[in-house]
Amino acid sequence: MYDGVEKVLRQHGLQVTAQRLAIMRAVSSRPHATADALTEDVRAIIGSISRQAVYDALGVLVDKNLVRRIQPAGSAARYEDRVGDNHHHLVCRGCGAMFDIDCAVGAAPCLTADNDHGFEIDQAEVIYWGRCPSCRKVAAASDTGNAAIRSGPSGKSKRRGTTGPSQV
Ligand SMILES: [Zn+2]
Ligand SMILES: [Zn+2]
Numbered sequence: 001m002y003d004g005v006e007k008v009l010r011q012h013g014l015q016v017t018a019q020r021l022a023i024m025r026a027v028s029s030r031p032h033a034t035a036d037a038l039t040e041d042v043r044a045i046i047g048s049i050s051r052q053a054v055y056d057a058l059g060v061l062v063d064k065n066l067v068r069r070i071q072p073a074g075s076a077a078r079y080e081d082r083v084g085d086n087h088h089h090l091v092c093r094g095c096g097a098m099f100d101i102d103c104a105v106g107a108a109p110c111l112t113a114d115n116d117h118g119f120e121i122d123q124a125e126v127i128y129w130g131r132c133p134s135c136r137k138v139a140a141a142s143d144t145g146n147a148a149i150r151s152g153p154s155g156k157s158k159r160r161g162t163t164g165p166s167q168v
Contacts, residue, residue, distance in 0.1 A: 032098040088126040094135030
């Protein structure tokens with residue numbers, strides 16, 4: 001699939017650069033990653049690249065519709081190369097894990113707004129929120145009153161029951 005990436009870039013009028021190829025590769029091997037995570041992946045592929053350069057390149061790829069940006073409320077933007085099929089996303093409130101939802105029922109489901117306000121609507125973005133199985137397990141464990149700190153990175157001085165990032 002990577003073989004086609006150069007061609008796709010050219011077809012969209014983009015110069016083929018090592019940076020863009022590496023970013024496309026990183027996005028396709030880790031769907032729904034943040035720009036920060038992608039920066040690390042890209043560095044592993046081509047060596048040093050600034051975070052800003054990755055952000056800029058992602059912006060160009062999003063503009064050209066080669067990469068899709070998903071922006072869940074209160075979270076960093078995520079990127080994926082599954083574009084053009086209007087699929088939706090399921091996000092865990094606990095750990096931020098994100099899954100694709102095909103929403104495959106019927107024709108163009110979720111596209112029908114009850115009032116289109118005169119727009120020509122061509123896309124719907126739905127984000128489902130909830131808790132993933134492992135976060136539910138953690139929540140169930142702490143509900144028993146046995147709030148042992150399992151994997152908190154800084155479980156030394158503060159014991160506050162929850163596993164979220166501790167605040168000051
Ligand atoms: Zn979770
Ligand atoms: Zn997706």
